[in-house]
Amino acid sequence: MSGPSSLERHPAKTVSRPEMGLAERIYLVELWRGLAITFRHLFVNLFRHARRALGLGGLPGAVTIQYPEDPAVVAKRARTRHRLLKREDGTPRCVACMMCETVCPAECIHIRAEESPVTQIEKRAKSFEIDLGLCVFCGYCVEACPVDAIRMDTGQVALSTGSREDLLWTMPELLGDKKKEPHPVWPGGESEKRQEPKRG
Numbered sequence: 586m587s588g589p590s591s592l593e594r595h596p597a598k599t600v601s602r603p604e605m606g607l608a609e610r611i612y613l614v615e616l617w618r619g620l621a622i623t624f625r626h627l628f629v630n631l632f633r634h635a636r637r638a639l640g641l642g643g644l645p646g647a648v649t650i651q652y653p654e655d656p657a658v659v660a661k662r663a664r665t666r667h668r669l670l671k672r673e674d675g676t677p678r679c680v681a682c683m684m685c686e687t688v689c690p691a692e693c694i695h696i697r698a699e700e701s702p703v704t705q706i707e708k709r710a711k712s713f714e715i716d717l718g719l720c721v722f723c724g725y726c727v728e729a730c731p732v733d734a735i736r737m738d739t740g741q742v743a744l745s746t747g748s749r750e751d752l753l754w755t756m757p758e759l760l761g762d763k764k765k766e767p768h769p770v771w772p773g774g775e776s777e778k779r780q781e782p783k784r785g
């Protein structure tokens with residue numbers, strides 16, 4: 586791909602570590618504060634579970650999920666990792682109108698357009714890249730697309746990795762033509778277990 590990459594356009598910023606105060610350096614104060622928060626959650630959830638077990642209703646208590654062995658089930662409408670859709674003939678639906686790139690508040694979509702060989706379509710994407718290290722998952726790109734070429738319905742939320750480069754999703758990966766390998770720190774992790782939804 587020619588031109589600066591997303592990593593060059595958005596270089597990493599060095600954030601300095603905040604100075605610790607005396608209470609933080611003593612450590613014990615923070616330890617007790619942490620324990621107080623843990624026990625507050627324990628008793629609040631115990632109370633909520635007990636109320637519902639007795640049929641008294643009220644707010645549901647929190648449930649612990651053994652993540653990542655037990656993948657979290659996200660709501661169907663949740664905005665999850667993007668995918669690009671294809672037409673019935675297998676070509677990408679994207680017409681390189683740049684609406685998603687223009688509307689993206691994080692400036693993390695980068696498209697290069699080229700002339701389409703099909704006469705009814707003016708342009709198509711030569712390359713399409715999303716930098717998920719910058720994405721804020723607002724869903725504006727999906728809303729802006731005039732041809733329903735991009736969706737955020739893969740159900741995939743485990744995107745953590747060991748390098749910024751791994752968070753760059755290219756067109757073949759977004760189209761599902763090339764598998765994005767999960768980072769070795771997550772062998773057998775969610776990205777392998779989760780079934781991709783049917784593409785349509």
Ligand code: SF4
Binds near residue numbers: 689690715
């Ligand atoms: S979800 Fe929002 S931030 Fe992410 S690529 Fe789409 S428009 Fe940009």
Ligand code: SF4
Binds near residue numbers: 680682684726731732
């Ligand atoms: S808005 Fe849709 S058609 Fe336009 S460039 Fe983005 S994905 Fe392609």
